[in-house]
Amino acid sequence: MTTRTTAGPAIRVQGLEKSYKALKVLRGVDFEVARGSIFALLGSNGAGKTTAVKILSTLLKADAGTIAVNGFDVATQAADVRESISLTGQFAAVDEILTGRENLVLVARLRHRENPGRIADDLLARFSLNEAGTRRVSTYSGGMRRRLDIAMSLVGDPPVIFLDEPTTGLDPQGRIEVWQAVRELAAQGTTVLLTTQYLDEAEQLADRIAILHEGRIIVNGTLAELKQLLPPAEVEYVEKQPTLEDVFLALVGDKK
């Protein structure tokens, strides 16, 4: 790997603020993501998850706060940040007209890697897309498309990967495929920040979970820590273990 890395957490966000005109989307967000861990940013629609990811991946500028990704400042060292990350956005960012293999070769070339063909073949094999590799992406299922999308993010082994709602719109089978892919990533030491509105997804994948609500992180901890936050009185009357969903709804005070 050619990317320079520095010690410290993979992602450090301090006092991040962002407004769209009068609308304050992020009102002072702080969190850190340890290297090689999976961090889930959990929140309902419009909580600001995508805005946060766009700022971390240099697509948007923050109004205030200091943000470092892989030790590089997103405002002043954007090119270094881009060299260190990959973004898989909310909508599968794949080229429908190209084949799966051509998509991977395209990204490998744009990342200035040697041997783009071999990188593509390796990734196709890793994501069980061998046979589909020569077909146009427009013929892929939702799950295959997402898998290719994530495979494209792995070209060049960037140390930090952002997955913005990676399973939104997928059927259960597709979700399981994506989860498997994310677990494999973390197993090799890649840092993953994923956003999700599905509580079980965070529960399944993440080492740490932060809940973003009304522009602030209201809780940040491991699943076990989060579960302890549930008011005990409520715990006494439920038979099964509280799910993360209970925790989430209790914390944001939304009793729908």
Place this chain on the structure above:
Amino acid sequence: MAKHFLGDTGVLLGRSLRHIARSPDTIITTAIMPIAMMLMFVYVFGGAIDTGSDSYVRYMLPGILLITVASGISYTAFRLFLDLKGGIFERFQSMPIARSSVLWAHVVTSLVANLISLVVVLLVALLMGFRTSAGVAGWLAVAGILFLFTLALTWLAVIPGLTAKSVDGAGAFSYPLIFLPFLSSAFVPTHTMPGPVRAFAEHQPVTSIVNTIRALFTQQPIGGDIWTALAWCVGLLVAAYVLATITYRRRIS
């Protein structure tokens, strides 16, 4: 990242050209409308139009070529819009590439696609009896003017491509451009038009470009038209390029 500009543009150009090769319908539809107009004007209206020229195909071909370009560049707006909509644009922007190469790849693609459409239209014109005495220099001059015109309109097309809210919006800006040759010397001599229309026709860019290409095809003296035509093309190119670049910067920051 500037050191990667040429390489990145080349890679992205390869991608867009592959799109065109796999959906040749975009080139065919670009060429079909001007060809239909040419057939209609030559075989339906042409007999009733007195242009003082012995060959009506030769008279109106320059205008048809400009219409071909005007309809062809709407695909640039369309392709750019689809990239933005689909998320691949954001993927490119979050990668360590030369950022302007994303636009340049689309612009060069437009030049290639329009060149192919123009050749198709020219071949049909030849079948319909278009002949020219223009030599190599004349043809090069025609190609140069069409190149400038295409480049200018393509940069213009980048703006709606970056700002449109819908696919229809991305393509709609080209309608007035396609219509402009009708209010020019492209199909009928301007002296037959009533005063205000004539004044507009004689002072809009298409007339000077059409007159220049027509003079080159017939080896007539070009006069001042070529300078007016070049001034329009270069002026439009600079204005469109600056506006498109500002729009792009705003879009990616």
